[in-house]
Amino acid sequence: MLIARFASRLKYLKVVKVPFRFKHKDTHWSVIRKTKTNTDKALEHFDDFYDTVYGTLWPDVRAALLVEDNKYMAVVNNFSDTDRIAQTFENSGAINLRAIYKAQRKLLKSIEQEKAIKRKLKNLDGGIEGFSAASEQSLQVPSSDLSDSTDSADETEEDSSSSNDSAVPPELLSIASSESSGHLDFERIINPQNDLSMSSLHQYVPATKLKGMEDFVLESEHYDYYKKGSDLSIKVEKQRKLNFPEHLNIYTFEEENDTRFSSPRKGSTGVLDYYLLDGGSILPVLALDLRQNDHVLDMCAAPGGKTLIALQTLLPGLFVANDNAHSRVKRIKNVCDQYFDGMGQWDEKLVISQNDARVIGEQDKFNKILVDVPCTTDRHSLHENDNNIFKPSRIKERLKLPEIQTEILQNALKIVRPGGTVVYSTCSLSPIQNDGVVQMALKKSWEETNSIFIVKNMSPSLHPLRCIYNISRHGLKYGQVVLPSLGNNFGPMYFCKIIKVR
Template identity: 40%
Template sequence: MLILRNICWLQRRWKSGGKKRWNVLQNKKNNCDRALESFDDFYGSVYGGRWKNMRAALLTRHKYIAMVNNFGDTEQTCSMLETDGAINMKSLINLAQERLQGTDPALKGQGQNRYEIDDKLDALLRKQQEREVASIYPSAGEGGAAVQMPQQLKYDNVEEKEESQTESPDFKQSLTKALEEDVKLDEHRLVDPQFGTGGLYEYMPAHSIKGMEDWVAESEHYKYYQTSADFPLRIEPETSFHFPEHLALYTYEMGNCSDFKAPKKCLTGVSSHFLMDGASTLPPLFLQVQPGERVLDACASPGGKSLLLLQTLHLDQLVCNDIQESRLNRLRRLMQEFLFDYKQRSAARHLIFSQSDARNLDEYEQYDKILVDVPCTTDRHVVMEQDNNIFKPSRIKERLRIPELQAGILTNCLRLLRPGGSLVYSTCSLSPIQNDGVVHMALQKVFVEHGITATIKDLSRHTELFSDVFKFEHPKGLKYGQMVIPYLPANFGPMYFSKITRNV
């Protein structure tokens, strides 16, 4: 007798590789993941142990400052912000000046206490770095011949670097051992910028890109640079800094993450104040626009920096340029919202809109000041937002060409300056390639192709005036500019800026 039984086939999820078969999306990287993975590898090598804190800040909502609109109800707006506990940045700068000059003993003591804490933290970090160095460079007792720790890695080009590594097998063995043990690279092993930007080649370990199909190494950017060429250059301190008398910027003290109230409509019909990342105020501030000057904002949209330049009430003419009509329309809407006489200003030629690739502008030697806030990887945006993310796989080529684009814009803007005029180059990236590297390339290119020389203005003394508001990168890591780094108690930036004056 044949008995038929109902048989039910059940699909079985195999332990090995099951998640990839049944839930592909769980393992798929999104744009933010790609950006963060790239930053972990690249910035982890550049900034060492400090990257962990920067990373946490980048992944946390950033702080804003409030810029009071001089074309609205100015006094009422300032009063409202102060009632909510916000502090006028101008008062913080005045306090910093007193502290630096030593005119207020109490404030000076407070500053010393804070710096003593920083010194202790730096000492702890140095000890940790010494331990890391000891693990990378073993002593004679651990394996025979001693390996001498280099004080600086100095070379002019990649070929010399590869030659030196070939001649030092012990060094290669030590580095391989360190990588196998997942030891962090020590910050002191990076080339000091005073020895040239050839050291930028060390920032991305070659082993990191093996086996990664969609990985694009930051080191690919190096092909745009020829750092061996010489060009005349002066670096000198900026002589003075004056905060614009009519500009009112409000912030909350370090550690205070309170939100500002939304802007209100004033009697004139414009908005009361504008909210922007506080670090974005520094490039236009250090441009030091004076009354009667003709100014260009080469990459103006979305318009916060252009608006700040107008709020100084110094400009004779501001030309706002951008490459796309949609971006210019966004800029026009912003100006219409904050300038009650927007139409009259445009007609009077105080405010001009220009649509062009900044590399193609040809009003040579016609501008007193230029703001060059170039397109960049926008580090904070790409780790937080999927939309318009430069780390999207289809935008790989675009991302690789960013330094070339930036250097092209900066080179042309140096030609647009009148002799004796100044510009400020800025990015919202932590990348030394897009920052000091691009400045180096542009200065070299404009000299070789057009015979133009320039002077770098060292702003480090004046950034101390903002030390109660922002966290700045240690000067030893920068050659041509200054940089606000993400820092949880003062979560602004990143923002790199370099002031350059065209020689007469």
């Protein structure tokens, strides 16, 4: 009886239609919106913003950023078997970055000499035959390394110019006052009519509003705050020569050679042979111009790559690697253990600290400060959904980044010694987080401390490395940025060198 009832019920279920909710196709806009990942949101943001900033450059930069495996360089650990490591790299076709810099600088100097002689010959009315012998002789490139013969002369010339500038501190004028006095310097002021100027960078207005727990913020209004620094004129000097430390050995492959370095192994001393990192991260450390016994502070040091590079120069007399969270400080310690463990000479020279970089108050203790601030980490944001700064729950945190970056840089400018160097860097293409933050921090420092700073335009000194890096000052007034490219997929990395005069 029970079986008959159960069979009839099954028969009834086959006949009755069960209603269900209609589902949209996967291509419908509502479905796409729900399935949009954090990386998708980051790309959408960059497409809207960076296309207006970089124009025709953006498609190539975008393609390079979307490549999952960017190009790395290898920093040789001086506390392992350096000769063996260098030989292994060279056998694989890798080239020492310092050797590239010297060779390219030598080539560029010879080209400049040749151009100078051609200009003289062109302007010479007569006596060309008598002049030819001298010109041929001057065209000869010395067989010795150019750094030994000509770099000292460059240093003398640059030091003398710097001393003259330091003797008479530059007067900082507002745009309004300089215009009224009839001495408006158009080279130092960003033209608001230019689409790539600071003012146009704030025209990016997302459609959404941000709802916080207590307040209501419009993103365009937040960015508009950074226009306030545009009425300050800062002296910008060209830097002709790059100091490349003798003991810093970095290996890379030539353009369009995508050979990957293998994972490092421990050598005979028990520490890892080399450290792999994005090639753009090398440049902010080189910009510090480290010298013997420098007292160096790395304000936001985690995960520790730039700290490692600086210590491999063997130059600092004191190095403080700082970060604000226990987990991040632990990452710095892990890197140091892997590369310096048991090396007693660092017991007193290397200090790892946990502090908010905005409130570090050791005045005049450091003459070199690296300010590699938290940023949107553009490449990471395009490839990692976890902990992505473009998560809906982190919108407000992302909008606060420029304020935090400004506060950190401003504190660095406050505590660095007079005559000392501050290098500000991000791994973002955003001009707001880059030049915008530099401008705002310099303005606040001037208003609160009356300090005077000079910004170094490093483009001339970095010119020999353009065969390796795609370095640009596109739309920038103070710093330079490494733009990713498919041939040399380094970066992005923005950096700006600031000297405290008074």
